[in-house]
Amino acid sequence: MNERSRRGGQVRVLAFVASALLAFLAACNRVPPPPPPVVLVVIDTLRADHLECYGYGRVTAPALCALANDGVLFERAYATRTETVPAISSILTGLYPPLHGVRANYLVLPEGVVTVAEHLKPLGYATGGFVSSFVMIRDFSGFAQGFDLYDDRVRSPEGLRENYERAAPETVDHALAWLAGAGARPFLFLHLIEPHGPYNPPPRYLEKLALPAEGESACRSSASRVQPAAAGGGVRGAVRGPLRRRDRRRGRRARAALRSLARERALRSKPDRGDRRSRGVARRG
Numbered sequence: 001m002n003e004r005s006r007r008g009g010q011v012r013v014l015a016f017v018a019s020a021l022l023a024f025l026a027a028c029n030r031v032p033p034p035p036p037p038v039v040l041v042v043i044d045t046l047r048a049d050h051l052e053c054y055g056y057g058r059v060t061a062p063a064l065c066a067l068a069n070d071g072v073l074f075e076r077a078y079a080t081r082t083e084t085v086p087a088i089s090s091i092l093t094g095l096y097p098p099l100h101g102v103r104a105n106y107l108v109l110p111e112g113v114v115t116v117a118e119h120l121k122p123l124g125y126a127t128g129g130f131v132s133s134f135v136m137i138r139d140f141s142g143f144a145q146g147f148d149l150y151d152d153r154v155r156s157p158e159g160l161r162e163n164y165e166r167a168a169p170e171t172v173d174h175a176l177a178w179l180a181g182a183g184a185r186p187f188l189f190l191h192l193i194e195p196h197g198p199y200n201p202p203p204r205y206l207e208k209l210a211l212p213a214e215g216e217s218a219c220r221s222s223a224s225r226v227q228p229a230a231a232g233g234g235v236r237g238a239v240r241g242p243l244r245r246r247d248r249r250r251g252r253r254a255r256a257a258l259r260s261l262a263r264e265r266a267l268r269s270k271p272d273r274g275d276r277r278s279r280g281v282a283r284r285g
Contacts, residue, residue, distance in 0.1 A: 105140075
């Protein structure tokens with residue numbers, strides 16, 4: 001090999017090394033994207049098989065399913081328990097009931113069990129929780145741990161039981177107001193109760209969603225949960241009515257807000273569990 005060829009080879013090697021070094025330095029100087037804000041929406045007792053995005057034959061939640069169509073839909077997700085507080089304890093901790101210790105409603109999540117809010121708060125997240133059921137109140141659930149604001153002002157009588165709840169429009173309004181001022185990195189936990197009994201939707205939803213009378217035999221276990229004004233529309237229609245009302249009354253506004261957030265934020269929506277009483281079977285969504 002002559003001198004000219006040897007020098008040419010050295011130049012090519014140096015050029016390659018220089019290019020690799022520049023690429024390495026550029027990668028080192030690249031600022032990683034900040035952690036995304038997170039929105040977690042939990043809808044109490046909502047059955048997957050009563051949503052059109054899971055193959056149901058009627059339109060019950062167009063706003064919710066529009067969000068699913070814009071993102072990722074998990075087809076095999078299961079609740080860990082058939083009661084609200086144990087199931088949501090698992091959602092907030094990633095643990096099964098034997099590990100987080102909550103096996104029934106009105107058992108408080110132990111302070112030593114770390115929630116997602118407690119994981120995110122040291123990372124600079126603003127944390128806000130907004131709930132709609134009496135059993136979710138901090139003194140009965142222990143879910144306030146890790147939240148800057150845990151809004152559990154649940155004051156409306158439920159109807160057929162000595163219990164209290166808050167309607168979705170009010171809960172969503174409070175949540176969106178907090179979210180607007182939470183900064184660039186919020187963690188929002190939003191819990192809605194509408195699909196849960198007692199069922200008392202406005203008449204227009206019963207007219208749209210009620211089943212014929214022959215469908216009632218499969219739903220008799222729910223009859224005691226239907227308020228008199230709704231009973232004439234059929235149990236399944238009464239079950240679907242609150243779902244459709246919740247989706248429509250704040251669905252468009254919430255969907256617009258959440259879709260804008262979803263471009264840069266991790267958005268999750270799921271039921272805590274399904275309600276077997278709408279079919280008289282033990283399956284949970």
